[in-house]
Amino acid sequence: MIRVLLADDHAAIRAGLRMLLATAGDIEVVGEAADGATAVANARALRPDVVLMDVRMPGTDGVTATRQVVEEGIADVLVLTTFDLDEYVFGALRAGAAGFLLKSAEATALVDAVRHVAAGDGVVAPEVTRRVLAELAGPxxxxxxxxxxxxxxxxxxxxxxxxxxxxxxxxxxxxxxxxxxxxxxxxxxxxxxxxxxxxxxxxxxxxxxxxxxxx
CATH class of the missing domain: 1.10.10.10 (Winged helix-like DNA-binding domain superfamily/Winged helix DNA-binding domain)
Incomplete structure (x- = not known):
């Protein structure tokens, strides 16, 4: 069973993710967090396999939380965000996020991403890869x-x-x-x-x- 921690400041999104992942059969949501500091604390306590991390949260943001979780070797982090690619997105990638997916992704894509990240593989949405590389190569x-x-x-x-x-x-x-x-x-x-x-x-x-x- 893949143990997942949800970190997002919107309760409705967390509820939706919990319901979606529950249908997978091999994924268990073991905890939730509404901000980065709580995400790190809960990750330390619960030791999930994957943390689904939003990048924009109050207090400690998802970038800082990702860096702490990765540096401490607590879990792999799969970042979920909107389509905007700004300093938070690049920060999350540099902080060691193992996966990066848009919140608009299909349910099957999200479930597959969780499985791949739990297995040690990197997962990046194709749209994000293109946007990131375009930004890096931009004038x-x-x-x-x-x-x-x-x-x-x-x-x-x-x-x-x-x-x-x-x-x-x-x-x-x-x-x-x-x-x-x-x-x-x-x-x-x-x-x-x-x-x-x-x-x-x-x-x-x-x-x-x-x-x-x-x-």
Whole structure:
């Protein structure tokens, strides 16, 4: 059974999420929180597998709460937010959120995302990936330089290719096609890249790729 903690300042949203997840059969909502501080405290006490975290909450926001939960190794965090991509969104990704999903996502997509994050996989809504990468590459940002971000010395040439592909928002299937390898091999390379970069999501890796100038 996957244990989930809901963190959102709207009671109606929490109630809706609880009802939705209850239909999955393999997911149990073990607690709720209306603000970030309570989310961290309840996560420490309940030790869920996944925290569904809103980014905008009163008091301690979801970004700070995500960072605390991730740094303490309490649980994986799946961020749920509206379509706005602002400093809170980028902050959540940099804070170590393992998944990022829009609140407008279909019920099946949300349930699948919880399962994937609980299994240790990263999940990012395709719309969010495109918007994040577009923002990173936008004219308002200065060009990235290799000196801005130091990549791990043990990153192999093939892993740099994979990192560049992640920076372009490619899926495992796309990476496999580009590098002429199997999808399973692509997934293995992606996992190794994430581990070497010490990040927990594909979008975090994409941000590193942009800042390091490998894209």
């Amino acid at each position: 308002s940002r200065p060009p990235a330089r290799a000196a801005d971000t130091q990549l791990p010395a043990d990153l192999t040439p093939r892993e740099r290719d994979v990192l560049a592909a992640l920076g372009q928002g490619l899926s495992n299937a796309d990476i496999a096609e580009r590098l002429v390898i199997s999808e399973a091999t692509a997934k293995t390379h992606v996992s190794r890249v994430l581990a070497k970069l010490e990040v927990t999501s594909r979008v975090q890796a994409a941000i590193v790729a942009r800042e390091a100038g490998v894209v």
